Every structure is written in structure tokens, then in C-alpha cells.
Amino acid sequence: MSTQTFVLPDVGEGLTEAEIVTWKVAPGDPVQVNDVLVEIETAKSLVELPSPFTGTVGETLVEEGVTVAVGTPIVTIQTAPAAAAPLSQTDAPGAGDAPSETAEGGSEGGGAVLVGYGTGGAVTSRRRKPAERPVTASVGVIAKPPIRKLARDLGVDLAAVTPSGEAGEVTREDVVKHASQASVFRNIETPDWPEVREETITVSPAAAPAAPAPNGVASPFAQAASRVESIPVKGVRKATSTAMVQSAYSAPHVSVWTDVDATRTMELVKRLKASPDFADVKVSPLLIMARAVIWAVRRTPMVNAAWVDAEDGAQISVRHYVNLGIAAATPRGLLVPNIKDAQDLNMRELARGLEKLTLTAREGKTTPADQQGGTITITNIGVFGMDAGTPIINPGESGIVAMGTIRQKPWVVDGEVRPRYVTTVSGSFDHRVIDGDGMSRFIADVASILEEPALLLD
Known part of the structure; x- marks a missing residue:
């Protein structure tokens, strides 16, 4: 037997730690x-x-929750002499080979392509259920194994999900919808105050002594349990905070907005949902919004451009294509994957792209490539x-466009007040790239499509 040391590899993202x-x-x-x-979790994605x-695990060298640099030894494996050599990189599939879920909840296909290691063939998951995630038997619930795995990953009790499948089964969309609703309403219930008003804790001898009160008795506030929780900034949150600070303090932001009568958009969504051509794909007002943004970009290309600081002076790069980013709130934090070109x-292909993007983000499987190269974003x-x-x-x-909630309100139509969506x-x-007239014209174009989607036939 010989001891092989597995180091944290460069997973091909140009990152230095995980x-x-x-x-x-x-x-x-x-x-x-x-x-x-x-x-592992990088600044962009979760990677297995x-x-x-082949051999026996010797020792895990890094604890869970610890961030280490690429090249750090993380585990040792006892191997037989014939199994000591790692796979060559030529054994690995292409980086674009995306793993797909199997009935057992593992994966088949490419898996993670590691520089200097490779993956060879199918990656078999030896996933253990984390203790912090609720696991329910969900007896009597009809759901395929991949759907049950998704529910476990999102912390969803299948017994609480309303099924929409033809045979009464819980679908992937049902689970994602339930998880998103739980996220929106997670703060509706206010927790009760603890029954104990004060708590005395033991002060470590190494800690500084509490300052005595005037009467010589230590203040109870010095002995009370901590009221502040410190959360390390790392992973997606670290990447997001860095990117947002850079954006906010380098690009002069200007915001504009307008109210829109989206009644005809809601009518179109209803018709598309009833259409056999869209029977197997999710349709929502976001689909019409996405089409509106793409249409409006063609009329005002500068909103799709980018400011570039070059050695010979600043330049504006105008992209004649749209990699449409969709801001997604996921269990790991804010991600902005984009739909290429x-x-x-067409409308159905875009609907399919939005659905795939959303589900992949919810499952935590958005790849770094999916988040790179965006040209304009919708939130x-x-x-x-x-x-x-x-x-x-x-x-x-x-540019980034925000779509607000759609609700019925009184609206003046032909001199009469009517309920409209x-x-x-x-x-x-x-503002370095586009002036007020351009951004206003762009938002007005988006609004005009939501008011009259038939303009998309132009």
C-alpha cells in the first residue's frame, strides 16, 4: 500500500481558493x-x-467550513501500487459535459473536470444527508427519486407540497414553487422571546474581566449571552459583495421607472398556458418581459454595451447579441446566470431557457460559464x-431592468376608471455609456410591449 495525497485542484474557473x-x-x-x-464551494458554484x-480513505486534512488555497492537501488515500497513478487529463470529458440526475440521486456524465486529474467516466455520488437538512419519509407521496432529492436539497417536506402531475405526482415545478413561496413568507411568523430573560455564562480566564458596576457588582449585561451573531463573508456572498461594491463605485448609476398597464400581457400568458405548444414548459409574465427587453435592446443598443478601460484609453463595447441575465435568489445566495444569444x-425556446436556468439555479448547479458573458440583466x-x-x-x-409585482389597480381607460393589471x-x-434620453426610450419600449405584446410581431 502507498499513501496518495489529494490536493485542492484548480477546477478551471481561474479561482485561487475554495x-x-x-x-x-x-x-x-x-x-x-x-x-x-x-x-466544495467556490465564489461561483458548488463542485463535487x-x-x-482507488483505495481506502486515510485522513481528511481540512475540516468542513474551512477555506483553503488551490494546491492545499485535503485528503489522503491508501492505494495499491497498481492504482497509485492518477487519471491523465486526456481521460476527462469536455468541460461542457453537464452531469444529469439519475434515479438514485447521483449523477452521470462529465462531472467536475479537474486540472491535472480528469474524471474519466460517470461520477457516482456518495452523498450523505447533512444533519441540518430536514429529511422526511413523505409516506404516500408520489414523486420520482430526482424530485425527492431536489426536495431534500431545498429543505422541502414533500407531504406539504400540492402535486400537479397527471397521476397525482409531485413535479419538479411543484417543489421549486413551494420552496420559493416558503422563502418569500419566511418572516411572516415572529418567534417568541425566550422564556429566560437573562442568561449567565462562564467567562474564560483568558478573557478580559468585565468592568465592575459602581456598587462593585459586575453588570448583568457583561454576563448576558451574545445578542450579535458574526457570519463569515465567503463563497457567493463574498463574490456578490465584491462585485456590487465595484459596480456601485465605478459606474455612475442612474435609475428611471414607469407604471405599466400589463393586462394584455396577463391575457397572453393565460393563452400561452392553454396552448398545446407550451404544455410542457412554464409560462409566466417574466417570459414576456424577457422578450420585451430583447426587442427594446435592438432599438437602443447602448443599453447592451459595456464600458472598457483599455491601455490606449476608455472604449465602449457595443454587443450585437443579447446574453440575457436573470437574477436568481437561490439557497446559496444571489446568482445571475444568463441565456446565451x-x-x-423564439418564444417557446426562450421559455424553455428561462425554465432551465431557474431550475438549475435552485438546485445549486449553475456553472461559472453560465454566469459569465452577460450583456444585460432582468431582476x-x-x-x-x-x-x-x-x-x-x-x-x-x-443596464439592469427590474420588474415589479403585477396586481389589479384602478386605471383610467378611455376616460373611465377600470380595474387593470x-x-x-x-x-x-x-451614465458613462448611455444618456437619459436613451435609457428613458429603452424603458418606454419595454413598457409598450407589456402594454401591447402584439408589437412583438414587428
């Missing part, structure tokens, strides 16, 4: 080539690292009940 999230193996476990050893060796997609704050906002521009872009369209723009 957090050890969950060990999938323990010392003494047997492993085969491509068995998943550990799940497969083993390049969205301008070339659907309406799902949280918000009317409008002034969003921060995604770095590398010059009204929303607010707002947007923030880089």
Missing part, C-alpha cells in the same frame, strides 16, 4: 476512481470533486411582492 462544504467520505471508507470525495485513485430564440423583484427598485448593475454590463418597470444604467 471552501470545504461537505465531506462525502470518512477515514476508512473504500473509494473507487470517480467516487465523489468532497463538495471525484477521486483520481437570447436574441435568436424579477415582483415575486417578492415589491413594486419597484433601483437595482445595481451587474459588472461588465450597462398594473406593474412598474424600472431600471438602472451606467
